[in-house]
Amino acid sequence: xxxxxxxxPRRVIARYPHAMLVALAGGVxxxxxxRGLVRVVPPAEVCVVVNTADDETFHGxxxxxDLDTVTYTLAGAEHPEQGWGLDxxxxxTIEALGRYGADTWFRLGDLDLATHLFRTERxxxxxxxxxxxxxxxxxxxxxxxxLPMSDDRVATRITVDRGDHHEVLRMxxxxxxxxxxxxxxxxxxxxxxxxxxxxxxxxxxxxxxxxLVCPSNPIISIGPILAVPGxxxxxxxxxxxxxxxxxxxxxxxxxGPADRLMGPLGIDVSCVGVARTYAPFCSTLVIDExxxxxxxxxxxxxxxxxxxETLMTDARVAAALARHTLDAVA
Ligand code: FO1
Numbered sequence: 001x002x003x004x005x006x007x008x009p010r011r012v013i014a015r016y017p018h019a020m021l022v023a024l025a026g027g028v029x030x031x032x033x034x035r036g037l038v039r040v041v042p043p044a045e046v047c048v049v050v051n052t053a054d055d056e057t058f059h060g061x062x063x064x065x066d067l068d069t070v071t072y073t074l075a076g077a078e079h080p081e082q083g084w085g086l087d088x089x090x091x092x093t094i095e096a097l098g099r100y101g102a103d104t105w106f107r108l109g110d111l112d113l114a115t116h117l118f119r120t121e122r123x124x125x126x127x128x129x130x131x132x133x134x135x136x137x138x139x140x141x142x143x144x145x146x147l148p149m150s151d152d153r154v155a156t157r158i159t160v161d162r163g164d165h166h167e168v169l170r171m172x173x174x175x176x177x178x179x180x181x182x183x184x185x186x187x188x189x190x191x192x193x194x195x196x197x198x199x200x201x202x203x204x205x206x207x208x209x210x211x212l213v214c215p216s217n218p219i220i221s222i223g224p225i226l227a228v229p230g231x232x233x234x235x236x237x238x239x240x241x242x243x244x245x246x247x248x249x250x251x252x253x254x255x256g257p258a259d260r261l262m263g264p265l266g267i268d269v270s271c272v273g274v275a276r277t278y279a280p281f282c283s284t285l286v287i288d289e290x291x292x293x294x295x296x297x298x299x300x301x302x303x304x305x306x307x308x309e310t311l312m313t314d315a316r317v318a319a320a321l322a323r324h325t326l327d328a329v330a
Contacts, residue, residue: 020045021326022208026221027054027066028083028255029247029312030214031073034144036318037212038074040326043143047204049231051216052129052148053156053189053224056172058106059097061116062123065172066221067133067148068115075140083255086111105177130198147204149225152195156220159186171220180257184264187219192227205234210329213244215254215310218277219261226281235281243284243329245310245321246271250290254311270294275301284328286310286321304328 021041023034025048037046048070055064065084072078072086079085089109098104108116115136122132128151137146156171160182167182174180205211216222226232235242251270253259259269267273271287275298278285285303287295288310298305308324309317 020207020209021047021212022204022210023048023212023214024216024222024225025049025066025070025214026051026216027069028073030066030216030221031070031078031083032312032315032318033212033214033245033322034070035073035315036312036320037322038144039315039319040323043074046144047200047208048144048146049149049198049201049204049225050146051221051224052150053154053192053220054171054175055153055155056106056170058108058116059102061108061113061120063106063108063116064119064129064133064148067136067146068112070146071133071137071140071142074137074142074144077140085109106172128198130200145200145204147198147201149198149201149231150195150228151198152191154192154195154224154228155190156224157188157190158184158220159188161185175257180260184261187223187261187265189224189227192224193229195228197228197230201228202230202234205231205238208238208241210326211235211238211242212325213242213278213282215245215247215312217247217253217256217258217261218267218274219258219265232281239281240283241329242282243286243325244274244278244282245286245325246274246288246291248274249288249310271305272297272301275303275305279303286325286328 050070051066054066069084077086079087089111091107093110094104094108119132129148130151133146133148158169158174159166166185248271262269271291272294275285279302286306286308289307292307295305306328310321312318
């Protein structure tokens with residue numbers, strides 16, 4: 001008999017060459033959702049395709065915020081309020097760097113630095129980001145398979161309005177250094193057109209029973225994943241098996257700058273705007289109870305709306321949301 005798990009009977013994994021559930025993920029919102037998901041399905045059946053267009057080089061180190069946020073959260077080691085970085089973190093090294101006049105606005109924690117040192121050295125030695133990510137997740141005891149969307153460099157560039165001129169900022173410059181304040185004019189994913197999906201990404205989407213789009217920023221978290229050639233097409237081919245969770249509740253973001261990006265790019269800051277954006281590749285959208293009154297508008301975009309509590313105040317709510325999301329396409 002198959003071993004039991006809290007999520008019900010384990011399915012026979014050996015029959016499936018790839019993980020049965022694929023999740024497309026950005027940072028904090030996705031990580032919280034995935035923490036719920038692994039409570040209701042066997043973690044080893046989950047493959048997470050993670051945005052890497054927020055990645056940046058700081059002090060010579062390759063920092064991959066979304067990969068690390070998902071890893072630390074699934075390991076139960078994340079900073080509970082921030083959502084990113086490690087619990088109980090200190091910042092002595094970054095503060096000491098300030099003595100030399102180095103940039104300190106991106107707060108790399110003392111313990112977090114170990115991850116960036118290890119990753120940078122392994123990449124320098126010739127490992128791919130996919131390989132290093134597998135090593136890092138294994139070291140943290142994280143069971144789901146984490147795949148960067150690509151091993152090739154893709155970088156989000158945000159054009160902002162400075163009043164008398166436009167300026168192109170790197171994602172972390174706009175988001176962290178400038179606190180998402182400068183008005184957005186355009187968003188581009190530098191390198192996306194030449195990027196190849198990381199090994200296993202398209203295969204996992206093709207083989208998945210269900211593909212989940214986590215409650216992440218549609219523009220700068222899910223957008224870059226879709227921009228990697230082949231990914232959007234792979235999702236379109238599986239559209240009836242793709243289900244998303246709206247990251248917008250009652251016209252506002254829970255965390256992060258989605259509202260500062262969607263509006264200027266002509267996307268309604270609502271679950272309806274998310275529905276319109278996702279409709280070409282997604283058949284079902286989980287919207288929040290507070291948005292139940294907009295279900296008909298969502299349906300009119302061609303996506304089937306399903307109403308649930310989506311504000312993940314703790315892991316128990318996240319698990320219930322994951323269960324609802326899976327049931328929505330059962
Ligand atoms: N976010 C901040 O708002 N301020 C920071 O100083 C900061 C540092 C940081 C260090 C490592 C890391 O993995 C993430 C960090 N983040 C910080 C979060 C990061 O900017 C965002 O999680 C994503 O890029 C958006 O998903």
